[in-house]
Amino acid sequence: MSQDGDASEKSALPTALAAHEDARELVRLLQCTQCSRPFRNPVTLPCGNSICKECLPEAHQREHISYPDLPGRRQGFQCPFEDCGAEHPASDCNIDVTLAKIMESITEVVAKHRSVLESMPELLEEQVMWDEVMSSQPSSEKPQVHQSVGGRLIATYTLAAQGVLNHSTDVTFADAAEQEKAIDIAVLQEVLETTQREVDCQVCYNLMLDPVTTFCGHTLCRKCLARVLDHSLHCPVCRRGLAIPPSLLRQPSNKTLVNLLNGLCPDVVAARAEAVEQEERGSEGNANVSLFVCTLGFPNQPTFLRIFEPRYRLMLRRCLEGSRQFGMLMYNRYGEPQGDLGHVHFYQYGTMLQIVHAQMLADGTSLIETRGLYRFRVKSHAVLDGYSVGDVERIDDVNLAEEERIEAEETSLPPPTEEGDITGQINRMSTQELLALGQEFIVRMRGRSANWLQQRVLDIHGQPSEDAALFPYWFASVLPISEEEKYKLLGTRTVRERLKITATWIRRIETQRW
Amino acid sequence: MSAPLPKRIIKETERLQSEPVPGISAQPHDDNARYFDVIVEGPGGSCYEGGVFQLELFLPDDYPMCPPRIRFLTRIYHPNIDRLGRICLDVLKNNWSPALQIRTILLSIQALLGAPNPEDPLNEAVAKQWKENQPEAIKTAREWTELYAKKK
Ligand SMILES: [Zn+2]
Ligand SMILES: [Zn+2]
Ligand SMILES: [Zn+2]
Ligand SMILES: [Zn+2]
Numbered sequence: 021m022s023q024d025g026d027a028s029e030k031s032a033l034p035t036a037l038a039a040h041e042d043a044r045e046l047v048r049l050l051q052c053t054q055c056s057r058p059f060r061n062p063v064t065l066p067c068g069n070s071i072c073k074e075c076l077p078e079a080h081q082r083e084h085i086s087y088p089d090l091p092g093r094r095q096g097f098q099c100p101f102e103d104c105g106a107e108h109p110a111s112d113c114n115i116d117v118t119l120a121k122i123m124e125s126i127t128e129v130v131a132k133h134r135s136v137l138e139s140m141p142e143l144l145e146e147q148v149m150w151d152e153v154m155s156s157q158p159s160s161e162k163p164q165v166h167q168s169v170g171g172r173l174i175a176t177y178t179l180a181a182q183g184v185l186n187h188s189t190d191v192t193f194a195d196a197a198e199q200e201k202a203i204d205i206a207v208l209q210e211v212l213e214t215t216q217r218e219v220d221c222q223v224c225y226n227l228m229l230d231p232v233t234t235f236c237g238h239t240l241c242r243k244c245l246a247r248v249l250d251h252s253l254h255c256p257v258c259r260r261g262l263a264i265p266p267s268l269l270r271q272p273s274n275k276t277l278v279n280l281l282n283g284l285c286p287d288v289v290a291a292r293a294e295a296v297e298q299e300e301r302g303s304e305g306n307a308n309v310s311l312f313v314c315t316l317g318f319p320n321q322p323t324f325l326r327i328f329e330p331r332y333r334l335m336l337r338r339c340l341e342g343s344r345q346f347g348m349l350m351y352n353r354y355g356e357p358q359g360d361l362g363h364v365h366f367y368q369y370g371t372m373l374q375i376v377h378a379q380m381l382a383d384g385t386s387l388i389e390t391r392g393l394y395r396f397r398v399k400s401h402a403v404l405d406g407y408s409v410g411d412v413e414r415i416d417d418v419n420l421a422e423e424e425r426i427e428a429e430e431t432s433l434p435p436p437t438e439e440g441d442i443t444g445q446i447n448r449m450s451t452q453e454l455l456a457l458g459q460e461f462i463v464r465m466r467g468r469s470a471n472w473l474q475q476r477v478l479d480i481h482g483q484p485s486e487d488a489a490l491f492p493y494w495f496a497s498v499l500p501i502s503e504e505e506k507y508k509l510l511g512t513r514t515v516r517e518r519l520k521i522t523a524t525w526i527r528r529i530e531t532q533r534w
Numbered sequence: 535m536s537a538p539l540p541k542r543i544i545k546e547t548e549r550l551q552s553e554p555v556p557g558i559s560a561q562p563h564d565d566n567a568r569y570f571d572v573i574v575e576g577p578g579g580s581c582y583e584g585g586v587f588q589l590e591l592f593l594p595d596d597y598p599m600c601p602p603r604i605r606f607l608t609r610i611y612h613p614n615i616d617r618l619g620r621i622c623l624d625v626l627k628n629n630w631s632p633a634l635q636i637r638t639i640l641l642s643i644q645a646l647l648g649a650p651n652p653e654d655p656l657n658e659a660v661a662k663q664w665k666e667n668q669p670e671a672i673k674t675a676r677e678w679t680e681l682y683a684k685k686k
Contacts, residue, residue, distance in 0.1 A: 222633045223598060225542040248632055251599050256633040299538075331596055406596030 034286040039208035040201040042283075043172035044191050046208070049280050050126065051180050054100060056187040058180055059123050059276075064116040064233040067104035068272030075100075079110045112235035117257075118218055118228075119239075119276060125214040130177050133207055137170030140203075143194035144168065144175060166191075171203035212284060219281065222257060223248060227281065229292050233274045236260045242273065243296065246337060247405075250330035250384065299404075300338050309372075310335045310346040311401065311408040316503050316510075317348035317371035318493035319392040322480060328385040331406035336378070336386055344375040347396060347412055350507055361398060366408070368398050369415065369510035392493070395510050417489065418513050427451050427516055442531075446523045454519035455488045458495060461526045472500050492518040501525060539567050543593060546636055558640045560591060568593040572604070574640060576683065577648040581675040582610070585683030589619070589643070591636065601630035602639060611671075611678040613652040613661035621646070622656035 037046050050058045054075035061073035082096040095110035144166045166184065168175035172193055179185040221228045223244035230242040238257040240248065246269055248256050255262055281289050312332065317323040327336050339346050349370040352358065358368040373390035380386045394414055401410035417423070427450065436444030446454070462484050466473050477498050485494045496506040505525070512518045547567070550560050557575035562568070572589040576582025588607040594600050604626065606619035614622040625634060625642050655661030664671040 223542070224540070225545040244632075247599055252631075254631070256631040259629075259631065330599060403595045406594075406599070 034282060034290075036286055037283045039204040040172055043176050043193075043204060046173065046283065047176045047180055047185075048187065049276070049283050050123065050177075051185075051187045053187050055183070056180065056185060057183050058126070058177065059119060062116045062119040062123060062276070063113045064119065064237070064239075064274050064276065065099060065101075065104070065108055066112050066235065066271060067099060067101060067106065067108070068233075068275045069099070069101040069104060070116060070119060070274070070276040071100070073115065076113065082107065082109065114235065114237040116233055116239070116274070116276075117237045118231075118233070119274075121218045122215045122280075125218065126177075126211055129207065129210050129214060130174055130181075133174055133203070133210075134170055134178065137174060137203065140170050140200070142168050142170065142172065142175035142200075144179065144191045145194075146189050146191055171200045171207060173204045173207050219277070226295075227285070227288055227292050228277065229289070229296060231274045231277045231281075232271055233277075234262055236262075239274055239277065242269070245269070247330075247334055250333040300342070309396075309410055309412050310339055310404075311349055311366070311370070311398070311410050312346050312373075313349045313351055313366040313408060315348065316350050316496075316506055317373050317390070317392045318497055318509070319371060319394055320485070320490050321392050321493050321497045322376075323348065323373055323390045323392065325388050325390065326385060327388060333384065333386065334405055335407045336375075336388065339375060340378060345372055345393065346375075347371070347398075347410070348373050348390075348392075349398070349408075350503060354504075358398075361401070364398075364401070366398070367507055367510075369395060369507070370398065370412075371395055371510065372412075372414075397511070415511065415513070417515060423451075423514050423516060426514060430516075442524070442527045446520050446527065449523070451488060451516045451519060454516070454523050455491060457526060458491055458519065458522050459484060462495075472498055488519060489515045492522045495522050495525075499525065542598060543567065550637060555637060555641065558637075558644060560636055560640065568597075570636070572640065574644050574647070576679060577644055580648045581672045582612075582647045582679050582683070585610075585679035586685055587647075587683050593636075598632040598635070601626050601634075602636060604639065604643070609678060609682040611660060611675040612647070613650050613655045613657055613664045614646055616657045620656065622654060 039046070047058075052059050052062075052070075052072045052075055054071055057072070059070060059072055062070045063073050063076065064070045077097040077100055079095040079097045082094055096107045097110065099106050099108055146164045146166070166179055168178050170178075176185065176191065185191070219228055220226065221231075221239075221241045221244050223240055226241070228239060228241050231239045232242045232245050233239045234245070234255055236255050236258050238255050240256070249262065249269070253262050254260065312325075312335065314325070315323070327333055335346065347370045349366040352365055352367050355363060356367075358364050358366075361368055372393040372395075374393050375388055375390050377389040378386055379388070394416070396412040396414050399411045399413050401408050403409070418426075430447050431450050433448055435448065438444070449457070462473070481494060481497050485491045492509055496509055499506075508521050509518050512521070544567075547562055557577070559573045560570045561572075562570050570591040570593075572591050574587045574589060576585035576587065585608075587610060589604055590607055591602050591604040593602050605621065606615055608619075609617075610619075616622075621643060623642060623646060625631075625639060650664060652661040652664035660671070663674070
């Protein structure tokens, strides 16, 4: 996104423009590049540049366009900005409500101070720019000297309003009295105070972060707009229908507002970006994983998801911007207690999924392909914007020495006393035998053309894993048994334990106990 | 454990206290900042005039993407409010927009008291009475206001 540059350079925080020293720069932020006057009825174009409504080029009939066939879209004009030059539909260019209100407030502040400061003259001398001298224009013209009143800010703004200060022209000021500096500071302070409410986003009530202006002229933080579009395709302010989300989300930021906010309060902008980042990470880093309570996922296995609920669309977007990972948890439909967590709506063990591929459809739903990374247990959880987040602990197998010790211990038990003690028999099998039991079962089932081993299934999940540690995950992914039963694999700590679980399934299927 | 309260809810709550709306108050619970005790006074000139109506308001996790949940606790005779206190108001449903806020919603509810709409009823029986015998319906609404919504 377009304003990431500032956020990433955390070491060198930009400083705010100074009322007195940077008076020329401050006024330039509000000057239309076309007419050089302070914006009058500003319109922010789809390319993020702003211009007075009066300065929009003549509209012409657009050609070769039949969709969407709206009267306003048939008229268009060539964008006058060098960095764009595209053809914008006339209907997409409405008054930028936020910028218009800011200009209104500033005009009032200037008028108020100007009337008081009539008696204070201010001399400004235009600076000759080297490129102007070098250009083909005859450079015989002397730099102009203007006289205005009331401190640097008011004087410069007034010249711009009179249309005699070109947007690109720099000026030098006559030596300033201390009193003048104080006036500039007071004027800027008043401008900041009167415009403060205008630059608050109407969704989050914070300073607009990376502001995007819709074609109806309403501005929100980019992230707030994205969230709004998860729920409705209408502008929250005027309820006009908005274009489909993907195109609006890629729309450039409102450059004038971005520059204005960075010029006036870069510290607040930086603090806000930092706060948003924190919020999305979760509070104090102890709720740092997004949790999707939906289905079972297994390490090394693919999981395909269709995401349509607004809150999960938000979660997905945040994941895609960040680690591209989230935790998958199974829904606890029987309300079984989950260890320290007590009665929660999910099972405490889950699988971290990595997003391999995400596809956003025009209606806002997303199709995502994920692959399981590792298992985890939820230690604590919270709700963030309607979805769960949590602090998780990774679940790994014990080391090989321990794995061997357990196998040795179990395989050296005396044979089970009871005939048909399946659990007792499985307990005494070697780990390799347990794996072989699974692999042979698959071969037998294939011989019988079992439905769940069709080519279609194997295309998705691959051939049975040769790796004893992973085989049970593959097996669980394809075997048609209950999810609650498969879930037992997620909390295991040894390869052997998992293979014993799969062996139990096989024995139960064979003895038709299911 | 719950995530920290969004800035928006904090600011809305502050503004409800610092710039109160006449005839309306909303006070969050100490132990749950998303749950508000609401009082709406019946508008002057309506059959609810003089009544002080209690409501409960809850801001769901995805507020302001979703509207607040709100209902009357005080019994009220009104064609758009049912016996459970649920309110039929477009801005609480399909016409909700995140640019609306607690303040605007409560004002809409107050306006609904001033202008009952029996054409879009939630309480069929009351709406029927309202359409067939309006003077009688208004009389009942006054009596109920007297009975349930007056501080004793
Ligand atoms: Zn453009
Ligand atoms: Zn202009
Ligand atoms: Zn916002
Ligand atoms: Zn709008």
